[in-house]
Amino acid sequence: MHNIELAVFDMAGTVVNEDNIVYKTLQKAINKTGHELTLDFVLEHGAGKEKHQAIKDILQAIGNLPNQASEPIFSDFKHLLDEAYGELKVTSFEGVEEVLATLKAQGIKIALNTGYNKTIAELLLQKMNWVKGEQYDALVTADDVLEGRPNPAMISKAMEILEVSDANKVLKAGDSIIDIEEGKNANCGVTVGVTTGAHTAAQLKSAEPTYVLHSLVELTDYIKG
Numbered sequence: 425m426h427n428i429e430l431a432v433f434d435m436a437g438t439v440v441n442e443d444n445i446v447y448k449t450l451q452k453a454i455n456k457t458g459h460e461l462t463l464d465f466v467l468e469h470g471a472g473k474e475k476h477q478a479i480k481d482i483l484q485a486i487g488n489l490p491n492q493a494s495e496p497i498f499s500d501f502k503h504l505l506d507e508a509y510g511e512l513k514v515t516s517f518e519g520v521e522e523v524l525a526t527l528k529a530q531g532i533k534i535a536l537n538t539g540y541n542k543t544i545a546e547l548l549l550q551k552m553n554w555v556k557g558e559q560y561d562a563l564v565t566a567d568d569v570l571e572g573r574p575n576p577a578m579i580s581k582a583m584e585i586l587e588v589s590d591a592n593k594v595l596k597a598g599d600s601i602i603d604i605e606e607g608k609n610a611n612c613g614v615t616v617g618v619t620t621g622a623h624t625a626a627q628l629k630s631a632e633p634t635y636v637l638h639s640l641v642e643l644t645d646y647i648k649g
Contacts, residue, residue, distance in 0.1 A: 434598035437621020471622035472600035474572035535582035576610030
């Protein structure tokens with residue numbers, strides 16, 4: 425059992441079940457410019473990142489269009505996402521709210537972090553009826569830091585907000601390789617990959633996290649406050 429003071433959770437694919445709508449929209453925006461990228465390709469190269477950076481990295485991964493501008497695609501993506509979110513039903517994964525309640529009851533602080541901007545992140549939480557101080561204690565988004573994942577800035581910001589100084593007592597959990605890299609770069613004592621989102625168990629294991637779980641429900645078997 426690991427003694428943890430702060431658990432930092434990625435949002436989409438980790439605690440938020442939005443059916444990969446962001447990456448499906450990212451795929452749509454890029455493919456509108458003449459590509460035929462699969463969702464798996466978009467997830468492989470873009471998952472977990474600030475979304476403009478994700479577009480840049482996906483275009484670079486294609487390899488033959490180094491001069492294609494990312495800005496128009498990003499602008500179209502934001503417009504398409506607004507439309508998609510207007511009708512989207514958003515829930516948490518089964519058992520996640522109970523896990524968060526269990527952790528909080530043990531005195532563990534809960535932070536959410538995300539490559540989304542603050543507007544999108546808050547919209548997701550609103551659709552789920554999640555309230556700061558209840559399901560979570562702090563929200564850190566791509567808007568709050570200068571550098572996105574795998575830079576550890578968002579985790580450092582969460583530690584600062586929630587007054588946790590020892591990174592060895594911080595857990596980072598996410599559904600993508602870059603979440604695990606972020607946690608390691610922040611020197612988190614525990615890193616967890618969960619297979620409910622972007623990457624498979626094999627992909628997550630390649631980043632060598634402390635644990636790979638099929639559901640966050642399993643998390644309470646490994647940590648305590």
